[in-house]
Amino acid sequence: MEFLDLNPASKAKGLVHLPGSKSISNRTLLLAALASGTTEIRDLLKSDDTDRMLEALSALGVGVTKVGENDYSIQGTGGQFPKKEGDLFLGNAGTAFRPLTAALALSGGTYKLHGVARMHERPIGDLVDALRQIGADITYLGEEGFPPLLIKPATIAASGTIKIRGDVSSQFLTALLMALPMTGKETHIEMVSELISKPYIEITLKLMAQFGVKVMRDGWERFTVPAAIGYTSPGTVHVEGDASSASYFLAAGAIGGGPVRVQGVGASSIQGDVAFADALEAIGVTITKGENWIEASAPSLPLKAFDRDFNHIPDAAMTLAVVALFCDGPSRLSNIASWRVKETDRISAMATELRKLGAIVEEGEDWLRVTPVKNLSPNAAIDTYDDHRMAMCFSLATLGGVPVRINDPKCTAKTFPTYFSVFNSVVS
Numbered sequence: 001m002e003f004l005d006l007n008p009a010s011k012a013k014g015l016v017h018l019p020g021s022k023s024i025s026n027r028t029l030l031l032a033a034l035a036s037g038t039t040e041i042r043d044l045l046k047s048d049d050t051d052r053m054l055e056a057l058s059a060l061g062v063g064v065t066k067v068g069e070n071d072y073s074i075q076g077t078g079g080q081f082p083k084k085e086g087d088l089f090l091g092n093a094g095t096a097f098r099p100l101t102a103a104l105a106l107s108g109g110t111y112k113l114h115g116v117a118r119m120h121e122r123p124i125g126d127l128v129d130a131l132r133q134i135g136a137d138i139t140y141l142g143e144e145g146f147p148p149l150l151i152k153p154a155t156i157a158a159s160g161t162i163k164i165r166g167d168v169s170s171q172f173l174t175a176l177l178m179a180l181p182m183t184g185k186e187t188h189i190e191m192v193s194e195l196i197s198k199p200y201i202e203i204t205l206k207l208m209a210q211f212g213v214k215v216m217r218d219g220w221e222r223f224t225v226p227a228a229i230g231y232t233s234p235g236t237v238h239v240e241g242d243a244s245s246a247s248y249f250l251a252a253g254a255i256g257g258g259p260v261r262v263q264g265v266g267a268s269s270i271q272g273d274v275a276f277a278d279a280l281e282a283i284g285v286t287i288t289k290g291e292n293w294i295e296a297s298a299p300s301l302p303l304k305a306f307d308r309d310f311n312h313i314p315d316a317a318m319t320l321a322v323v324a325l326f327c328d329g330p331s332r333l334s335n336i337a338s339w340r341v342k343e344t345d346r347i348s349a350m351a352t353e354l355r356k357l358g359a360i361v362e363e364g365e366d367w368l369r370v371t372p373v374k375n376l377s378p379n380a381a382i383d384t385y386d387d388h389r390m391a392m393c394f395s396l397a398t399l400g401g402v403p404v405r406i407n408d409p410k411c412t413a414k415t416f417p418t419y420f421s422v423f424n425s426v427v428s
Helices: 022-034 048-059 094-105 125-132 170-183 198-210 243-255 272-282 314-326 337-341 346-356 388-400 409-414 419-424
Strands: 003-006 012-017 038-042 063-068 071-075 085-089 110-114 137-140 149-152 160-164 187-191 216-218 222-225 236-238 257-263 286-289 293-297 307-309 331-334 360-363 367-371 380-382 404-407
Touching: 003 419, 012 243, 022 038, 022 048, 022 071, 022 094, 022 170, 022 198, 048 063, 048 085, 048 094, 048 409, 094 110, 094 125, 094 137, 094 149, 094 170, 125 137, 125 160, 125 170, 160 170, 170 187, 170 198, 170 222, 198 272, 243 257, 243 272, 243 293, 243 314, 243 388, 243 419, 272 286, 272 293, 272 314, 314 331, 314 337, 314 346, 314 367, 314 388, 337 346, 346 360, 346 367, 346 380, 346 388, 380 388, 388 404, 388 409, 388 419, 409 419
Parallel strands: 012 257, 038 236, 085 110, 160 187, 307 331, 380 404
Antiparallel strands: 003 404, 038 071, 063 071, 110 149, 137 149, 187 222, 216 222, 257 293, 286 293, 331 367, 360 367
16 A cells, blocks of 8 residues: 655644635536536646546537646536537546536436546436436445446426435535426426535535526525526636645644635635634634635634534644644534545544544544543554545644655545645645
8 A cells, every 4th residue: 555654843834725616616617517618627626536427428429628737618518418428537627527417317318437446436416316317217236325326318397396315415406406497397306315514515506507507405405406597617716725735734723823815705705614714813813815716724722622513614624633632621513424435434534534633532423522632642553545635634634743644645636645745835
């Protein structure tokens, strides 16, 4: 197995230019593909997940042209993919797999969707059930409720109300919302359980509006997709920096004194994960914000222990599980059940790896409790479970003055291929 040895550090200071947001990048690519007209996308994230989406769109006959280092021109299809057959490999990219499932189910073609082994362990049954309510023809090729999938042409009757759960993944609702304007019918979506990760739905709604479709919502329980004529290209779209990626550097500024400034996401962001900065502020970190930047610093350690509900920012919350190593007592992260169905079972993985550093960790079905120790265990070999966020989170442990080995560091290519070189540029 490949590994990367990180040196001990005690300080963090500097400026980081963030890569583009994965959530915004893949949503924008699909919306641009479904729209009428050509969309110029600036500052698209370069990563495995966006590569899988770009490959899929090209295979479906969408005109994809690279016009700059991170800039693309997408020739919209007006909601009709030219290729009516396809075998699409989507890796472990949930932000590609779920929305494409919905869009292709309404496309009148025959498509096989599959990915890596872990993708076939990530549930998709709630989305399939919702699509079947309007007539979609989707067959499981393996275990019931999980990919791979076979989609066939079907008669779609979209008017009416679709019922769907929201407590497993918000990506299911995002997929439905983005696909339904293809039908031209007014459709209602009703949540039959609590909706998690609401800020990610906000991203979806704001991007859909940018492409000309405004969804009405009644709280977080009911959504109305209008009888639109489809999406229209807004011309040029700029992708914000990734707020989840910002969390590692803001946390470094908190633990290592700072200031560390992240450029590309700020007070005007449409991403819910900017709330990570508020969570840091609540435990004693000094946070300042501009329109397009956020800065973190802390005068001294330890930080304040916390007991907080992270339902709204589950991805960025992983960073706080490692920050808990630097707090003045036990910290508890709650309402994080969605961690268990991500790239790996993140509750179990996080507990296992934090213990290697000496922490006392308790876990429940939807919570994690981390009790720090005075001195972290040196030379911990951190397993990353082919999960980019595990690799990036645990780099922060080096700020406890200990060397850390990261196994399979290349898994960060999913969202941030250059992460470790950027991280090393701000810590010492």
